[in-house]
Amino acid sequence: MRSEIDVSNFQELSHAIVRRAPGSANHRGLMQIGHRTIPCAIGRNGSTAIKREGDWATPLGILLRPQMIYFRADRVKRPRGMLPAKSTNPDDGWCDEPLHPQYNQPVSLPFASSHEKMMRDDGLYDYCVVLDFNRAPKAQKRFGGSAIFLHCAKPGFQPTAGCIAIERDMLERLCARITRRTVFLMAN
Secondary structure (H helix, E strand, O other): OOOOOOOOOOOOOOEEEEEEOOOOOOOEEEEEEOOEEEEEEOEOOOEEOOOOOOOOOEEOOOEEOEEEEEEOOOOOOOOOOOOOEEEOOOOEEEEOOOOOOOOOOEEEOOOOOOEEEOOOOOOOOOEEEEEOOOOOHHHHHHOOOOOOEEEEOOHHHOOEOOOEEEOHHHHHHHHOOOOOOOEEEEOO
C-alpha cells in the first residue's frame, strides 16, 4: 500500500522550466523546479515555436498555466492542493478536432469528432494537469494544438504527443504545490 505524501510543508510553486536534456533524444527533457531538476518527457519531435495539431512537438516559449487536475480515483488518491480536481469517468473526453466548436475543450463521450479519452487504461492520465495552452477562442485562431497536459510519464520517459510528462509520484507531489498562478515554460 502506498503511503500518503505529506504536503503540509510544501510551498506554492511559482514556476517550472522545461528544457530538452542536453545530448539526448529530442523527447527527453529536464524540468527545473526551484533548486531541483527532474527528468521528463516532451513531444516526440522535441519542441516548436509554431505549434500545430498533430505535430508531436511541445510548444516552445509559451507560458502554460495549470487550470485543473483530472485523476483516476480507482487508481490514485485525490490530489491535494489548490487546483480544482475532477475524478475521471468513462464518459470524459477532450476534443482534438480543430474545426469543431468544442476544439481543445472537455467533451462527453460518446463524441462523434476526433477526441481523446481522459480515463485511459495505460495510466498516463492517472494524474493529468490541464494547462491553458490554446484554450481561449482568440488563441485557437492563431495557434494549433490541443490537449497539452502535464501528465504521468511512460516507463523510460518515452515521447509524448506534445505534452510534458513526469513520474507519477513526482506529479502527485507537484499537484500539491501548483496553482493557477504557477507558470510552466518550455525553453530551448
